Amino acid sequence: LVSLMASASTLWHVEGGNYLVPKKILEHLLKQSDVQFVKGHVKSVTEVHRIDIDDQGGNVRLSYQPTNSQLVHAVDYDNVIIAFPLHRDNINDFVLQATDHFNQHDYRMQSTHANFLHGKLNCQQYNLTKSECERLKAIFYTNPSLPYRCVAQQQTVNENEKQYKKTDKSVYKIFSPDKLSLSDYKQIFDNDNFQLIQDIPWLAYPKYEYPQKMPPIQINKNIFYLNAMEWSSSCMEIEVISARNIAMLLTKKIGVDLKRSDKHVEF
Ligand SMILES: Cc1cc2nc3c(=O)[nH]c(=O)nc-3n(C[C@H](O)[C@H](O)[C@H](O)COP(=O)(O)OP(=O)(O)OC[C@H]3O[C@@H](n4cnc5c(N)ncnc54)[C@H](O)[C@@H]3O)c2cc1C
Numbered sequence: 001l002v003s004l005m006a007s008a009s010t011l012w013h014v015e016g017g018n019y020l021v022p023k024k025i026l027e028h029l030l031k032q033s034d035v036q037f038v039k040g041h042v043k044s045v046t047e048v049h050r051i052d053i054d055d056q057g058g059n060v061r062l063s064y065q066p067t068n069s070q071l072v073h074a075v076d077y078d079n080v081i082i083a084f085p086l087h088r089d090n091i092n093d094f095v096l097q098a099t100d101h102f103n104q105h106d107y108r109m110q111s112t113h114a115n116f117l118h119g120k121l122n123c124q125q126y127n128l129t130k131s132e133c134e135r136l137k138a139i140f141y142t143n144p145s146l147p148y149r150c151v152a153q154q155q156t157v158n159e160n161e162k163q164y165k166k167t168d169k170s171v172y173k174i175f176s177p178d179k180l181s182l183s184d185y186k187q188i189f190d191n192d193n194f195q196l197i198q199d200i201p202w203l204a205y206p207k208y209e210y211p212q213k214m215p216p217i218q219i220n221k222n223i224f225y226l227n228a229m230e231w232s233s234s235c236m237e238i239e240v241i242s243a244r245n246i247a248m249l250l251t252k253k254i255g256v257d258l259k260r261s262d263k264h265v266e267f
Contacts, residue, residue, distance in 0.1 A: 015157045028265060040066035044095040045080055047220060059222040078254075081246055083226040085109065086215070089203055099220050107215060107231065109203035115174040117185065119194025121151070139188075147184050148176040171197065205234035217242065218249065 014020055030037060043063045050057060058076030065072050086096065087107040096104060123133035138152035154171045174180065174188065179201070185194060208231075215228040229242040251258045 013157055038064070038066060040064045040069070042094060043072055044097065045082060045223060046095075046097040047099070047223070048076060079222045079224065079250060081224045081226055081250075082219075083243070085203075085206070085227045085230055086225065087203070087206070096219070096223075098223050102216055102219055102225075106213065108207040110205055110207045111177070112202050112204035113174075113176045113179055114200045114202060115176060115180055115185075116154070116197040116199075117172050117174065117189065117194050118169055118197055119172065119189040120169050121172070122188060122190045124190075147178060147180060148174050148188070150175050151188055169193070206231050217246065224249070 012018075026037065029035060041064060043065060044061075046061045046063075048057065048059055048061050050059075058078050060077050060080040061074055062077055062080055063072055063074045082096070084090075085107075086094070086104045087109045088105050089109060091104050096102075121133070121136060121139070123136060128136065138150065140150045141148060151172050151174045154173055172188075174185075176184075179199065185196070186192070212231060214231050215225060217225055217228045219225050224246045226239065226242050226246055229238045232238065248258060
């Protein structure tokens with residue numbers, strides 16, 4: 001079931017690309033406050049043990065390489081929030097030195113290929129009529145021995161129903177655990193009437209186990225881990241709740257009143 005995530009045709013999408021959402025939120029945040037934004041790759045987060053109690057330096061050292069720079073910078077902060085998943089596959093990319101209670105090696109991500117193709121589905125193999133075939137937007141495969149999990153038509157942001165019916169071929173997205181071959185595509189699409197646009201391998205979502213161990217949301221006194229919640233359920237809403245909870249924990253910790261507002265911002 002997890003492998004069907006984000007397969008449907010009508011997922012939310014914004015004109016110009018979904019990446020515009022965090023971009024606009026950041027622009028809004030920069031206007032509203034005096035936060036400093038630095039674009040770069042975080043190399044490590046390390047707990048700092050201060051021997052001198054009068055030492056006012058930060059408790060967490062963050063090392064990062066700004067984009068377009070070869071130099072690695074190290075800055076000490078009072079608190080750090082890690083907002084990307086920590087797992088076995090990015091252990092060489094990012095070092096966390098903080099506690100023995102959390103072992104990054106214990107957590108894994110599921111790899112998924114998102115294959116984008118332009119073509120027409122082979123409906124004949126399901127004995128569908130022409131009109132049924134026209135209405136077929138997605139197929140979810142329940143046989144785990146097949147190399148693919150689902151195929152779904154992708155709609156453009158402004159596509160209206162009339163235009164949509166006219167087109168003979170569409171763009172489809174197939175999710176598969178491994179790279180697909182030409183013969184796999186031929187099982188799904190009409191004859192040789194299709195074209196591969198892109199195949200993107202992702203470390204998609206956590207590899208869930210039973211019973212599932214949850215990573216800590218607060219790694220130590222000063223380091224918070226927002227994506228820990230993805231190991232309960234990997235979705236944007238959960239991450240937003242986790243971010244809000246961490247903001248509340250932090251404001252409580254540093255004794256700042258949280259401004260509550262229901263104000264909606266339109267971009
Ligand atoms: C194939 C797929 C399907 C999904 N389907 C759905 C769905 O249908 N519905 C849904 O709600 N959710 C879905 N999700 C999950 C959803 O995308 C995630 O829960 C969500 O993106 C998490 O948001 P985030 O900002 O916490 O982390 P991310 O979106 O993972 O963002 C983390 C950011 O940190 C950056 N980063 C990583 N390492 C470093 C570093 N060392 N230094 C600096 N930056 C770094 C990354 O480049 C990235 O920009 C899906 C995910 C995938 C991959």
